Amino acid sequence: MELLRVIDGEGRPLREAPCTDEDARALLERMIFLRAFDERAVALQRQGRIGTYAPYRGMEACQAGAASALSPEDWLLPTYRDHGAAMIHGLPVEEALAYWAGRVESYRAPAEVNVFPPAVPIATQIPHAAGIGWGLRRAGSAAAVLCFFGDGATSEGDFHEGINFAGVFRAPVVFFCQNNGYAISVPFSRQTAAASIAVRAAGYGIAGERVDGNDALAVLDAVRRALQRAREGGGPTLIEALTYRVGPHTTSDDPSRYRDPEEAQRLALGDPLERLRRYLAGRGAWDEADEARAQEAARARVAAAVRAVEAMAPPDPADIFAHVYGAEPLFFQEQRRRFLAELESAARPGAGGPAARGPAPGGAAGGPAVRTEGGGR
Amino acid sequence: MRDNVLMREALREALDEEMARDERVFLMGEDIADPMGGSYKITLGLSTKYGKHRVRNTPISEIAIVGAGVGAAITGMRPVAEIMYVDFLEVAMDQVVSQAAKIRYMSGGQLSVPLVIRCQGGPGRSAAAQHSQMLEAWFFHVPGLKVVMPSTPYDAKGLLKAAIRDDNPVIFFEQNGLYNTRGPVPDPGEDYTVPLGKADIKREGKDVTIVAYAQMTLFALQAAEQLAKEDGVEAEVVDLRTVSPWDKETVLRSFRKTGALVVAHQAVRQGGVGAEIAATVYEEALDLVDVEIARVGAKFAPTPFAPHLERYVIPGKDEIVAAVRTTLERGGRFGAVGQAAAQRAGAV
Ligand SMILES: Cc1ncc(C[n+]2csc(CCOP(=O)(O)OP(=O)(O)O)c2C)c(N)n1
Numbered sequence: 001m002e003l004l005r006v007i008d009g010e011g012r013p014l015r016e017a018p019c020t021d022e023d024a025r026a027l028l029e030r031m032i033f034l035r036a037f038d039e040r041a042v043a044l045q046r047q048g049r050i051g052t053y054a055p056y057r058g059m060e061a062c063q064a065g066a067a068s069a070l071s072p073e074d075w076l077l078p079t080y081r082d083h084g085a086a087m088i089h090g091l092p093v094e095e096a097l098a099y100w101a102g103r104v105e106s107y108r109a110p111a112e113v114n115v116f117p118p119a120v121p122i123a124t125q126i127p128h129a130a131g132i133g134w135g136l137r138r139a140g141s142a143a144a145v146l147c148f149f150g151d152g153a154t155s156e157g158d159f160h161e162g163i164n165f166a167g168v169f170r171a172p173v174v175f176f177c178q179n180n181g182y183a184i185s186v187p188f189s190r191q192t193a194a195a196s197i198a199v200r201a202a203g204y205g206i207a208g209e210r211v212d213g214n215d216a217l218a219v220l221d222a223v224r225r226a227l228q229r230a231r232e233g234g235g236p237t238l239i240e241a242l243t244y245r246v247g248p249h250t251t252s253d254d255p256s257r258y259r260d261p262e263e264a265q266r267l268a269l270g271d272p273l274e275r276l277r278r279y280l281a282g283r284g285a286w287d288e289a290d291e292a293r294a295q296e297a298a299r300a301r302v303a304a305a306v307r308a309v310e311a312m313a314p315p316d317p318a319d320i321f322a323h324v325y326g327a328e329p330l331f332f333q334e335q336r337r338r339f340l341a342e343l344e345s346a347a348r349p350g351a352g353g354p355a356a357r358g359p360a361p362g363g364a365a366g367g368p369a370v371r372t373e374g375g376g377r
Numbered sequence: 378m379r380d381n382v383l384m385r386e387a388l389r390e391a392l393d394e395e396m397a398r399d400e401r402v403f404l405m406g407e408d409i410a411d412p413m414g415g416s417y418k419i420t421l422g423l424s425t426k427y428g429k430h431r432v433r434n435t436p437i438s439e440i441a442i443v444g445a446g447v448g449a450a451i452t453g454m455r456p457v458a459e460i461m462y463v464d465f466l467e468v469a470m471d472q473v474v475s476q477a478a479k480i481r482y483m484s485g486g487q488l489s490v491p492l493v494i495r496c497q498g499g500p501g502r503s504a505a506a507q508h509s510q511m512l513e514a515w516f517f518h519v520p521g522l523k524v525v526m527p528s529t530p531y532d533a534k535g536l537l538k539a540a541i542r543d544d545n546p547v548i549f550f551e552q553n554g555l556y557n558t559r560g561p562v563p564d565p566g567e568d569y570t571v572p573l574g575k576a577d578i579k580r581e582g583k584d585v586t587i588v589a590y591a592q593m594t595l596f597a598l599q600a601a602e603q604l605a606k607e608d609g610v611e612a613e614v615v616d617l618r619t620v621s622p623w624d625k626e627t628v629l630r631s632f633r634k635t636g637a638l639v640v641a642h643q644a645v646r647q648g649g650v651g652a653e654i655a656a657t658v659y660e661e662a663l664d665l666v667d668v669e670i671a672r673v674g675a676k677f678a679p680t681p682f683a684p685h686l687e688r689y690v691i692p693g694k695d696e697i698v699a700a701v702r703t704t705l706e707r708g709g710r711f712g713a714v715g716q717a718a719a720q721r722a723g724a725v
């Protein structure tokens with residue numbers, strides 16, 4: 001299957017760009033911001049200021065290119081690695097960061113921002129996308145759905161069933177697969193005997209396309225056309241964006257154990273930021289002053305988010321029961337009441353208070369002593 | 378005998394020895410082959426030693442990992458399927474519950490499914506609501522399945538070897554928080570198994586029986602030490618080791634000795650394994666006049682991402698201590714123990 005490219009590895013144009021220089025500049029600024037966020041998040045994890053983090057380094061063209069094709073009313077379904085796309089679609093930066101700090105305040109997209117919570121179990125969002133698309137159409141909405149997933153996700157039953165559903169119902173969904181070469185340590189060649197993911201679209205009777213995922217303009221173009229098709233009733237599209245996971249699977253992974261560090265060079269996909277930078281510079285639409293300004297703006301935005309997350313009040317213990325039910329059943333309300341009463345009595349002077357902090361393995365899970373109900377007479 | 382073997386080493390040795398002993402044993406799962414050797418390194422080195430055909434990296438396909446395991450088991454192989462987190466076994470529920478567990482029955486005894494499904498998980502690592510569940514009760518509920526949840530390296534190795542030799546499908550649930558614990562294990566190659574379905578008394582006592590399994594056993598032992606020191610209460614700790622079938626005889630024998638029972642697990646208390654044990658003990662001990670039974674389990678809430686919230690939901694040592702005290706206070710009939718407990722109650 002043909003690989004769509006708008007610019008080559010050196011940023012030279014291969015075909016007409018799908019957008020103006022002004023739009024391409026905005027796209028580059030977004031990618032610079034995403035890179036700054038990702039680098040800062042990795043550093044914060046190393047300093048123990050946030051938890052395990054999944055970097056998207058090297059995949060910024062996919063994140064920004066695809067999300068930039070969305071209209072505000074469209075839905076985005078990200079995975080754990082797609083908070084970049086989520087931020088471009090309007091998820092507040094501090095909420096994206098708060099997620100990795102384990103805060104309940106995270107990923108609470110404002111009402112007008114249609115971002116789903118990130119899928120961490122693999123591929124579960126694919127059937128959701130079919131259902132959201134179908135639901136939107138039934139509700140008479142003109143919105144479409146952009147569903148992110150990885151190459152590894154295509155091996156799950158949820159992938160097959162979700163895409164097949166969307167095909168049958170002609171749901172307005174763009175299935176956007178970032179083929180970054182790896183599922184943790186397993187290379188793409190071990191996920192499927194098929195030569196590509198995009199060819200599988202034919203088996204579902206839907207449109208399929210393969211794009212250079214490090215070419216932001218190609219990604220923008222392909223996703224924009226697919227969204228248009230979806231809105232016009234042309235049904236779903238499966239897009240495979242070829243990219244590379246430059247970093248580890250997460251900050252707790254060490255890829256040098258299972259892959260050759262030279263591999264990235266051999267793939268010659270190039271750095272997505274550098275490619276777009278060269279393209280714009282070649283057109284006289286990007287210079288060092290632009291670069292400095294964009295870098296400074298990105299750093300400031302990230303720094304503000306870090307400050308906001310670190311200034312959040314400590315979590316309220318009552319949060320453990322928040323958002324489990326809509327209208328809460330009585331027994332559930334009772335459980336909270338009892339828990340809060342116990343917390344209060346444990347906090348009284350002389351009552352001992354909560355024991356060991358943190359759920360240290362081999363130590364007490366801690367917390368206030370909770371009276372349990374017996375089954376005895 | 379070695380004194381200080383890591384739980385993860387003990388598990389690896391079990392797989393290694395069973396693969397060496399029996400050609401039919403093979404492993405499959407996500408990221409299990411070298412150089413990765415599994416997300417938690419339990420299978421590290423095994424694909425190098427036995428070849429990639431016997432230690433297979435699979436696509437991310439839990440349904441096919443379990444389903445192909447069922448198929449291979451029927452042909453006489455002894456597959457050990459690894460599911461990276463017990464939470465992902467949810468994806469393959471039909472293959473586990475209505476296939477693996479039912480094929481012997483549906484074939485009128487013509488077919489058997491000697492499949493081991495290894496999975497790990499559990500709370501304590503801030504892994505949030507979808508990656509730290511204790512789901513043993515789901516499998517406990519299914520006739521035809523066995524469910525094993527060891528607490529020590531010795532038991533883990535012996536039980537895993539026994540599970541691989543068992544002719545039934547076995548869910549072998551390794552609690553992540555135990556991987557870096559150590560304990561005595563016989564020398565490599567010294568063949569021993571721990572029979573499925575047999576509990577182990579990890580501490581003897583006369584005043585109260587604490588039934589636990591997996592990591593909660595360690596918390597129960599810590600609780601017992603604290604109760605001995607602070608209350609003069611001698612708790613007996615029964616480690617189930619196998620959750621299904623559970624060892625009713627050992628639990629009842631201990632209970633008849635102590636007259637008080639606390640069943641403790643980190644899974645959600647509602648509908649948990651503890652409920653079944655508590656109810657069974659109650660029914661079987663109707664001849665006793667005073668029995669006191671209590672359960673300890675997680676609150677009816679998802680596991681929070683934030684570590685400082687997780688500890689409120691998931692019980693540990695403190696909750697066991699509190700449950701024992703409440704139970705004995707309520708009973709108030711244990712002579713010196715009862716009086717000590719009553720004094721404590723008065724003092725608070
Ligand atoms: C149902 C399920 N199975 C397994 C996992 C463990 N797991 C987490 S990420 C991952 C790899 C996913 O690879 P891919 O879809 O290519 O996405 P990438 O991480 O490369 O972005 C796996 C196997 C999971 N989270 N959910």
Ligand SMILES: [Mg+2]
Nearest residue numbers: 150151182183
């Ligand atoms: Mg991938």
